[in-house]
Amino acid sequence: MTETRVPIPTLERLAIYLRVLLDAHEAGIQTLSSQEMEQHSGISAAQFRKDLSYFGEFGKPGVGYSVSGLIHCIERILRLDEEQPILLVGAGNIGSALVGYPNFRAHRLRIAAVFDNNFVKIGRPFGDLMIEDIARIKEVNAEIGARLGIIAVPAHAAQEVADLLVEAGVTGILNFAPTILRVPEHVHVRNVSFLQELAVLSYHAVEEALCVNGQATRGGKDGV
Amino acid sequence: MTETRVPIPTLERLAIYLRVLLDAHEAGIQTLSSQEMEQHSGISAAQFRKDLSYFGEFGKPGVGYSVSGLIHCIERILRLDEEQPILLVGAGNIGSALVGYPNFRAHRLRIAAVFDNNFVKIGRPFGDLMIEDIARIKEVNAEIGARLGIIAVPAHAAQEVADLLVEAGVTGILNFAPTILRVPEHVHVRNVSFLQELAVLSYHAVEEALCVNGQATRGGKDGV
DNA sequence: GCGAGATTGTGAACGAGTTCACAAGTTGCG
DNA sequence: CGCAACTTGTGAACTCGTTCACAATCTCGC
Secondary structure (H helix, E strand, O other): OOOOOOOHHHHHHHHHHEEEHHHHHHOOEEEEOOHHHHHOOOOOOOHHHHHHOOOOOEEOOOOOHHHHHHHHHHHHOOOOOOOOEEEEOOOOOHHHHHHHOOOHHHHHHEEEEEEOOOOOOOOHHHHHHHEEEHHHHHHHHHHHHEEEEOOOOOOEEEEEEEEHHHHHHOOOEEOOOOOOOOOOOOOOOEOHHHHHHHHHHHHHHHHHHHHHOOOOOOOOOOOO | OOOOOOOHEEEEHHHHHHHHHHHHOOOOOOOOHHHHHHHOOOHHHHHHHHHHOOOOOOEEOOOEEEHHHHHHHHHHOOOOOEEEEEEEEEEOOHHHHHHHHHHHHHHEEEEEEEOOOOOOOEEEEOOEEEEEEHHHHHHHHHOOOOOOEEOOOOOOHHHHHHHOOOOOOOOOOOOOOOOOOOOOOEEEEEEEHHHHHHHHHHHHHHHHHHHHOOOOOOOOOHHH
């Protein structure tokens, strides 16, 4: 148990490995080598071994990794070995998609409560939950004890919601609003931005199109 | 992947700069220094200048950057200077959230068509579009000419949809399905995975909780 | 017009994360 | 048992992106 800092990319990949392992388990496969993981995940065998080495030794030389054993280990590492309750703020389009997202269950993630500030929405059903008043978030989380929160509100309200989540005891925030959140040192934020993703693709997609035409890749007008 | 002269993190940040600039423009600010950008974006001034330096010189020493001028330049770099049509595949929860996402317009991204394979859904209205048969995607895109596609279907159907998108002429894919897509060399894929993001947060959130019992916390900046 | 103050653009130093390469461990078979 | 075929775990080399530091450039006030 060497207490080295784990790179964030490593954590991101752990989730990918876990998905591949769950698929393999489903398919009845009992053992997997790093080589096979490379084929299924697109991540190099060396990278896979290195990533795991941050946490310990899980494989057997000459054999590979026990699928069910490694599933268990990664789940423990990612704290997915027991149910993680999540607070969702924002009962709009994105919130709606999230409560209906079927893949959470396999990772023991569960949206435990939904909040909004729109008094028309408060009290209405949302998935199999009921929309609660954002003003009651601290009170509600005193019972739930969630450490994770999701912000799915318009940008102008995001910072205020973040403050409320932190106050309610949340230490990890998944932010769908296009804003930089300011949070205390001990709180972690990850942003999901469709626009950002599409912008990067937009750059490449058209770049590719220009390359195909044998044109210069910079500055010129694209011929119609 | 093709040769990447510009680092991908740089492209991701360009989208952030653009957002800050649009806000500043809205607020009537006409000039911005890299220092001020740092305060608004959380990205270091040096990083900001370095990022821009990949594409040319946009600022004036002693003054800073013209807000409207830089907006225009970044839009051109990201190919957001004229409307980008997008094909959306999957008229489920996520697709629904996407067509209702209000922030696309500011970036001139427009979902131009929605496809599904469920014959019950085909022909029904979806936002201000009508759901079309996935079988007709190539035919439809012959008119639209979209280079970007979004996959918002269950994992088991994602690869098939990717193949269809590529065949229809798409060169950039935003993938919401938890699967590794295999695509030709010239096609770029970006994956959006709620589970992955939450898994990373889960690790940190509980880690923090454990650290509270005696250990110092370590500040982490998350990419945006 | 000129010096003071501000800010950019960028080569160079640095560092985090990836890839490499190989010793050490495991299995199976003759 | 001993050798051949595999596979892991990991220090070391390397790559790529970030940070630093400073010359060059620009504006403003006097």
